[in-house]
Amino acid sequence: MIASVRGEVLEIGLDHVVIEAAGVGYRLNATPATLAGLTRGEDARLYTTMIVREDSMTLFGFADTEARELFVLLQTVSGVGPKLAMAVLAVLEPEALRKALAESNVAALTRVPGVGKRGAERMVVELRDKVNLVPVQSGPPGSGPAPVATPVREQVVDALIGLGFPARQAEGAVDAVLADDPGIGTSQALRTALGLLGKNR
Numbered sequence: 001m002i003a004s005v006r007g008e009v010l011e012i013g014l015d016h017v018v019i020e021a022a023g024v025g026y027r028l029n030a031t032p033a034t035l036a037g038l039t040r041g042e043d044a045r046l047y048t049t050m051i052v053r054e055d056s057m058t059l060f061g062f063a064d065t066e067a068r069e070l071f072v073l074l075q076t077v078s079g080v081g082p083k084l085a086m087a088v089l090a091v092l093e094p095e096a097l098r099k100a101l102a103e104s105n106v107a108a109l110t111r112v113p114g115v116g117k118r119g120a121e122r123m124v125v126e127l128r129d130k131v132n133l134v135p136v137q138s139g140p141p142g143s144g145p146a147p148v149a150t151p152v153r154e155q156v157v158d159a160l161i162g163l164g165f166p167a168r169q170a171e172g173a174v175d176a177v178l179a180d181d182p183g184i185g186t187s188q189a190l191r192t193a194l195g196l197l198g199k200n201r
Contacts, residue, residue: 006045028061031090032159036187069134111198113164
């Protein structure tokens, strides 16, 4: 099991990063918020979990161990696989996810593309008592948003589309965010846009 990867960031995609460690480039799937905290050419450490299937081995990377443990915990729910678990963590950061589960907030969980009311209720029932067993941990120092090579609007719109939101809806939300704060960073713009889209669902 690969528990973490540390090295130079070689490539940052919409849903993954490639980090070179000891001469090997590791491709790690990650949420947009995690990717926004990385900078190409700089060193980074991501905590990882590996999903092994008959035809693939996939690494998932997280800024801290709390997010990683919640990712694993989400997959204990019937019908929740790695892709949906990543979508949950993309829309709801660990603290918000804990709160939603503890308060049986089905509406917050259904903001996630692919999670219906029945699925959200199942998450609440199965995880409400387990979520508090996951230790709370903040990210490493300097893990905040970093400048990205592409324009903020394009990056955030592409990330939202990747999460399952319609293009027109994603563009409208991002435009509204940028109109309020033209200098906003990519990570914060994504969080704010997700909040707007959640209210409009």
